[in-house]
Amino acid sequence: MKALGRIWCMVAVVAVSSRADAAGFAMSDNFTILTPACPTQQDATAYAREVLESAEAWRSEIARHWLGEELPPGAGRTTVNVSFSDKQDTGLTWATDHPQRRDHTLYLTTTPDRALGTTLAHEMVHVVLATRFPSPRRLAAWLEEGIASSYDDGARQAARKQSLSWIARTGNWPDVEALLNSPNLNARDATAYATASSITEFLLTRGDRHTLLEFGQYAGEHGWDAALARYYRIPSTADLERSWQQWVRQSPTGPQNGHLRYSTTGPT
Numbered sequence: 001m002k003a004l005g006r007i008w009c010m011v012a013v014v015a016v017s018s019r020a021d022a023a024g025f026a027m028s029d030n031f032t033i034l035t036p037a038c039p040t041q042q043d044a045t046a047y048a049r050e051v052l053e054s055a056e057a058w059r060s061e062i063a064r065h066w067l068g069e070e071l072p073p074g075a076g077r078t079t080v081n082v083s084f085s086d087k088q089d090t091g092l093t094w095a096t097d098h099p100q101r102r103d104h105t106l107y108l109t110t111t112p113d114r115a116l117g118t119t120l121a122h123e124m125v126h127v128v129l130a131t132r133f134p135s136p137r138r139l140a141a142w143l144e145e146g147i148a149s150s151y152d153d154g155a156r157q158a159a160r161k162q163s164l165s166w167i168a169r170t171g172n173w174p175d176v177e178a179l180l181n182s183p184n185l186n187a188r189d190a191t192a193y194a195t196a197s198s199i200t201e202f203l204l205t206r207g208d209r210h211t212l213l214e215f216g217q218y219a220g221e222h223g224w225d226a227a228l229a230r231y232y233r234i235p236s237t238a239d240l241e242r243s244w245q246q247w248v249r250q251s252p253t254g255p256q257n258g259h260l261r262y263s264t265t266g267p268t
């Protein structure tokens with residue numbers, strides 16, 4: 001049934017109906033799902049329910065994996081807007097940032113499959129982390145992206161690995177301090193994502209996920225140098241930069257970023 005729904009909506013990418021009444025809608029305590037028109041209302045509803053099912057599964061898996069527990073029902077309610085595109089694969093999470101906004105909003109422009117899989121999973125990391133550490137205690141942009149990027153598909157992870165290999169070979173190292181202090185990462189800046197993802201991976205070789213999140217919280221209040229010294233015994237950002245570069249250079253097959261078990265199209 002799940003597979004059928006997916007196939008029906010794949011058809012919708014090429015034969016898009018603009019009839020508003022055929023758009024998909026599904027809702028739970030945690031999500032409101034809005035999906036594009038499919039050839040029939042039944043197909044659209046079936047697809048919206050698939051997205052809802054995947055969103056619930058990712059929310060649960062990511063919270064358990066990173067926070068060690070589920071989020072309470074209804075915490076971090078999110079509206080998910082899906083648009084279909086076979087040329088674009090983008091996601092954006094607008095997390096609640098003031099008391100008047102009660103829901104997070106998530107936008108996906110991608111294939112019907114990726115809206116159930118890796119693209120949804122990446123954005124769901126932002127939702128889960130922004131719910132646990134809400135504004136103004138939100139984790140730094142590079143750290144959230146570093147964690148979220150580990151859920152990206154195999155092609156993206158391979159491109160980042162290639163980018164880091166090139167950086168290591170040519171010595172075109174990015175400015176780590178600037179990245180750590182950057183309020184957001186430009187979605188088109190592949191080097192920033194590769195670096196964020198690699199530094200996250202590097203820190204995870206020196207401590208567990210819980211330590212990484214505590215480090216991120218502590219840094220928000222006390223700065224990177226103090227947080228690095230306290231949680232990783234790395235005296236300063238400059239020392240992090242040196243140790244990370246050495247780690248990237250020494251990796252025999254190039255840096256491993258991400259856990260590739262997430263490169264499937266659905267929660268595992």
Ligand SMILES: [Zn+2]
Nearest residue numbers: 122126145148
């Ligand atoms: Zn992201």
